[in-house]
Amino acid sequence: MRDILDLERYPLDRPDSVGWSDLVNQCQADLAREGMFNLHGLMRADVAAQEVARLSSKFATESFRHEREHNIYFLDHIDGLPDDHPALRRTHTSNQTLCADQIGASALTRLYEWPEFTRFLAATMGRSALHTMSDPLARINVMSYHEGQTLNWHFDRSEFTTTLLLQAPEAGGAFEYRTDLRSEEDPNYDGVARLLRGEDPEARILTLSPGTLNVFKGKNTPHRVTKVQGKRDRVIAVFSYYDRPGVQFSEAERIGFYGRAS
Numbered sequence: 001m002r003d004i005l006d007l008e009r010y011p012l013d014r015p016d017s018v019g020w021s022d023l024v025n026q027c028q029a030d031l032a033r034e035g036m037f038n039l040h041g042l043m044r045a046d047v048a049a050q051e052v053a054r055l056s057s058k059f060a061t062e063s064f065r066h067e068r069e070h071n072i073y074f075l076d077h078i079d080g081l082p083d084d085h086p087a088l089r090r091t092h093t094s095n096q097t098l099c100a101d102q103i104g105a106s107a108l109t110r111l112y113e114w115p116e117f118t119r120f121l122a123a124t125m126g127r128s129a130l131h132t133m134s135d136p137l138a139r140i141n142v143m144s145y146h147e148g149q150t151l152n153w154h155f156d157r158s159e160f161t162t163t164l165l166l167q168a169p170e171a172g173g174a175f176e177y178r179t180d181l182r183s184e185e186d187p188n189y190d191g192v193a194r195l196l197r198g199e200d201p202e203a204r205i206l207t208l209s210p211g212t213l214n215v216f217k218g219k220n221t222p223h224r225v226t227k228v229q230g231k232r233d234r235v236i237a238v239f240s241y242y243d244r245p246g247v248q249f250s251e252a253e254r255i256g257f258y259g260r261a262s
């Protein structure tokens, strides 16, 4: 993995070393404080650039244009919530998505399936194990956003989301998030409505650099990607892991996110 990752800086391949334990402790502290951690420059910059070049023709010809109006839940209706509640305010999303079956054998697939990577991620989250998805489309996605495009406010399906930025835009395309806006016990619909009005003082903005791994607790932390500005696309890989093996999206979810079920 040394050909694609900076393992001098991040010793993911040496789980018995002090350096590995120190890194895990640091990530755990960041997760507890911020709901996320970042490994800047985990993927080598030239490898990230090669992936962008390799995928650019696929983006041009076979990507799914994910374009829709949606609410923060990506659901048509929430039981117990009137359909006109401001927490259900609709926003617009537009980007291009490539699914795992289109990405093929690549540095991204190698990283996603590398057992030491899963082991490291599980340790940062205080879990005994994490598992790759069996969903042939959802396990790895690469998304590109060109000028004016955005992924609007949403909560994720999985508790943790793991992304790796491959190419940064000239401007915009920042990751905006609001840590722990809701919990399993409290959906905090009024807090959601306030965030959607742009009035939540706890919302934070993160500007990622290419090669950076970002792990964040997206299930209760709403987040969005602000509009990309300039000619260079924002390109980012999204890896999905779950605490049990064999997880798949439903057919309806696949059609919503990818425009196809298989």
Ligand SMILES: O=C(O)CCC(=O)C(=O)O
Pocket (backbone or CB within 6 Å): 143, 151, 156, 161, 163, 175, 223, 225, 236, 238
């Ligand atoms: O593009 C990003 O930085 C965020 C991606 C994301 O939130 C998601 O795929 O759920």
Ligand SMILES: [Fe+2]
Pocket (backbone or CB within 6 Å): 154, 155, 156, 161, 218, 223
């Ligand atoms: Fe997300």
